[in-house]
Amino acid sequence: MIKINENYLKLASGYLFPEISRRVKSFSTKNPDKNIIRLGIGDVTEPLPPAIIEAMHNAVNQMGSKTDLKGYGPEQGYDFLIEAIITNDYKSRGVSLENTEVFVSDGAKCDTGNLQEIFGIDNVIAVTDPVYPVYVDTNVMAGRTGKADKSGRFAGIVYMPCTPDNNFVPELPKEKVDLIYLCFPNNPTGAVAKKEQLKKWVDYAKANKAIILFDAAYEAFISDNVIPHSIYEIEGAKEVAVEFRSFSKTAGFTGLRCAFTIVPRELKAWTSDGKAVDVNPIWNRRHCTKFNGASYVSQVAAAAVYSADGKKQVRKIIELYMSNASLIVGTLKKLGFEVYGGVNAPYVWLKTKNKMTSWEFFDYLLNKANVVCTPGSGFGAAGEGFVRLSAFGDPVNVAEAMERIKKI
Numbered sequence: 001m002i003k004i005n006e007n008y009l010k011l012a013s014g015y016l017f018p019e020i021s022r023r024v025k026s027f028s029t030k031n032p033d034k035n036i037i038r039l040g041i042g043d044v045t046e047p048l049p050p051a052i053i054e055a056m057h058n059a060v061n062q063m064g065s066k067t068d069l070k071g072y073g074p075e076q077g078y079d080f081l082i083e084a085i086i087t088n089d090y091k092s093r094g095v096s097l098e099n100t101e102v103f104v105s106d107g108a109k110c111d112t113g114n115l116q117e118i119f120g121i122d123n124v125i126a127v128t129d130p131v132y133p134v135y136v137d138t139n140v141m142a143g144r145t146g147k148a149d150k151s152g153r154f155a156g157i158v159y160m161p162c163t164p165d166n167n168f169v170p171e172l173p174k175e176k177v178d179l180i181y182l183c184f185p186n187n188p189t190g191a192v193a194k195k196e197q198l199k200k201w202v203d204y205a206k207a208n209k210a211i212i213l214f215d216a217a218y219e220a221f222i223s224d225n226v227i228p229h230s231i232y233e234i235e236g237a238k239e240v241a242v243e244f245r246s247f248s249k250t251a252g253f254t255g256l257r258c259a260f261t262i263v264p265r266e267l268k269a270w271t272s273d274g275k276a277v278d279v280n281p282i283w284n285r286r287h288c289t290k291f292n293g294a295s296y297v298s299q300v301a302a303a304a305v306y307s308a309d310g311k312k313q314v315r316k317i318i319e320l321y322m323s324n325a326s327l328i329v330g331t332l333k334k335l336g337f338e339v340y341g342g343v344n345a346p347y348v349w350l351k352t353k354n355k356m357t358s359w360e361f362f363d364y365l366l367n368k369a370n371v372v373c374t375p376g377s378g379f380g381a382a383g384e385g386f387v388r389l390s391a392f393g394d395p396v397n398v399a400e401a402m403e404r405i406k407k408i
Contacts, residue, residue, distance in 0.1 A: 190341015
């Protein structure tokens with residue numbers, strides 16, 4: 001008798017975004033004449049920049065040449081991309097890295113979900129609440145948790161509430177934890193963390209022999225010069241942190257797929273008998289066993305992001321999205337809503353009115369304004385009573401969405 005991994009049965013029947021799609025599809029089927037504007041899922045809407053398209057065309061031509069054809073590449077990524085990443089994203093901010101500490105992949109979502117595999121099942125996990133669902137769900141799948149309660153919190157996970165009272169930056173846990181998920185700029189709240197706040201986490205991890213999984217997928221949207229773009233800008237962070245980056249939102253690669261993860265040589269974990277083990281070679285072993293490398297074409301495209309033209313073109317698109325965010329924040333504040341984020345991140349975190357639940361407000365906005373948002377409760381119990389609006393949209397559509405919301 002074949003047995004199922006019963007940990008999957010602990011999960012809610014549907015992942016957050018497919019449930020949103022189901023409700024939108026149902027509404028659209030019943031109302032085919034309605035023009036729905038989607039400000040829910042954080043998918044990009046602007047075309048890839050010309051410098052990236054040109055680089056991809058050249059790479060595709062290489063793949064059609066017998067002499068220039070690329071087959072299997074290095075699982076960790078091609079050196080031309082890794083060196084561009086180190087020079088532009090880290091050396092420019094005073095952080096030194098070795099090539100062997102960078103692992104190119106096909107998405108930060110994959111990496112944030114997969115990293116937990118190399119750690120013991122009995123580790124105590126800590127997550128912010130609200131939280132990007134992948135962090136929680138993959139640990140549930142692995143068997144590190146009990147069942148979920150009525151609020152959706154799983155037994156065995158330490159939830160760290162992020163609320164307006166703490167500016168959506170969690171306090172250090174009172175109990176000892178082993179694996180800590182942090183995301184700044186934050187998805188979904190749009191919050192950022194200052195150096196002194198991140199230093200507290202680095203100090204905590206060092207004191208407790210814990211590891212921080214730091215999701216920096218939205219660092220390119222930071223406009224405040226005092227906000228760190230990398231956790232490695234904090235002294236000692238290489239000893240306790242893994243960092244995830246993505247080209248998806250930075251350069252519009254959601255349909256192309258390319259990202260990278262930094263696993264420093266200094267990073268240690270421990271065996272059950274207290275022996276220190278280097279994490280980098282363990283992740284390398286897992287990475288090479290289960291992944292054959294991002295495509296050559298996507299890596300050439302990613303390298304073009306760092307070209308002179310690429311930087312200018314990518315920055316122009318980021319500014320467009322952040323202009324959308326500014327419009328959303330300004331409009332909603334004038335309407336009397338409590339609004340957070342949208343300054344150093346492409347997400348706006350909105351408190352619902354009239355004590356509506358997150359899903360009630362989702363349905364209200366869909367039915368009355370034909371605008372799609374993301375219910376905050378889908379990100380965790382502390383997200384109840386909030387919704388997330390994405391700035392990834394055509395400016396004309398975003399402006400129209402705001403006009404519709406004004407009318408309701």
